[in-house]
Amino acid sequence: MNWTDERVELLRKLWSEGLSASQIAAQLGGVSRNAVIGKVHRLKLSGRGRATATPARQKKTTQGSTVQKSVARAASTRHVTTSIGATALQTQFDAEPVARHYIRPVENVVVPISRHLQLVELTERTCKWPNGDPLSEDFNFCGNEAAETGPYCKYHARVAFQPAAERRRNR
């Protein structure tokens, strides 16, 4: 896939709309999120809004000779996620840690483009996310490539299996 004018234009549009690189890659098709990010950088259009404030990077020298990986890996962390999908929240409280979760910001997933497959067209590797009314004529399935781990493509998998945690008691 090469970067045609249309594709670059779409990239610009989606990026400015705040879509993530992987989502844009899915929309464009045929490219990885890395490709998208790389292109974004080359186009000199990064940092829209204020999503990720990454200070300075650096560090990548001499890769290929001395292996310097490993180090302390993970440490079984059992954390109860209570975060909201917001990225730029500040609001600091200094006392009285009364827990409060506002709304559930789910559904911010941008689904690529459904292939509108009929039931008989589904295979083990097609997303089985249904679109529309099963009793209707135009009922169809997403049909995009499904992950090995489930019946849906990764975008529909997100909306399908979201509410895992979040059920803390208020004292």
Next chain:
DNA sequence: CCCTGATTCGC
């Protein structure tokens, strides 16, 4: 684990 963007560098 999942994900995000950022950077480097061989092609």
Next chain:
DNA sequence: GCGAATCAGG
């Protein structure tokens, strides 16, 4: 110019 590999972070 391109993008995989890697890194750093949530």
